[in-house]
Amino acid sequence: MATIFSRIISGEIPCYRIAENEKFFAFLDINPLAKGHVLVVPKKETDYLFDLGDSDLSEIMVFAKRIARAIEKAVPCKRIGVAVIGLEVPHAHIHLVPLNSMDDINFSNPKLKLPPEEMEAIASAIRKYLV
Numbered sequence: 001m002a003t004i005f006s007r008i009i010s011g012e013i014p015c016y017r018i019a020e021n022e023k024f025f026a027f028l029d030i031n032p033l034a035k036g037h038v039l040v041v042p043k044k045e046t047d048y049l050f051d052l053g054d055s056d057l058s059e060i061m062v063f064a065k066r067i068a069r070a071i072e073k074a075v076p077c078k079r080i081g082v083a084v085i086g087l088e089v090p091h092a093h094i095h096l097v098p099l100n101s102m103d104d105i106n107f108s109n110p111k112l113k114l115p116p117e118e119m120e121a122i123a124s125a126i127r128k129y130l131v
């Protein structure tokens with residue numbers, strides 16, 4: 001069965017899309033740790049990030065860098081934190097989390113639940129800064 005992220009990529013399940021190319025897809029985490037928390041995923045279903053081939057692994061980081069640069073401009077933060085967890089969804093993904101303090105990337109923190117219009121405004125602000 002297709003993973004929830006494959007169903008998002010195919011358009012079956014809605015998301016707040018940030019960017020895509022032929023291999024990778026980026027969208028807002030639905031339950032963000034911080035405003036502007038983005039997930040970057042390979043379109044090809046692979047459970048574990050480090051099972052990607054060397055060139056796909058390199059390319060997904062370069063794709064994530066472009067997204068991180070845009071998040072930095074759209075969301076007030078000191079850095080973009082990068083995390084790989086993957087204990088919930090078995091489809092490789094990189095978390096990009098805007099950080100103002102170490103605690104902002106503590107996955108044990110309660111997640112935010114933002115209204116749809118705020119999620120769309122954040123996604124739109126990030127998209128505006130993509131180059």
Ligand code: AMP
Pocket residue numbers: 004008013015028029030031032039084085086087088089090
């Ligand atoms: P993990 O697999 O532990 O790295 O966590 C999976 C992440 O995917 C969590 O942060 C969830 O909030 C996020 N997530 C799950 N379903 C969706 C969805 N439909 N749209 C966006 N993000 C999601």
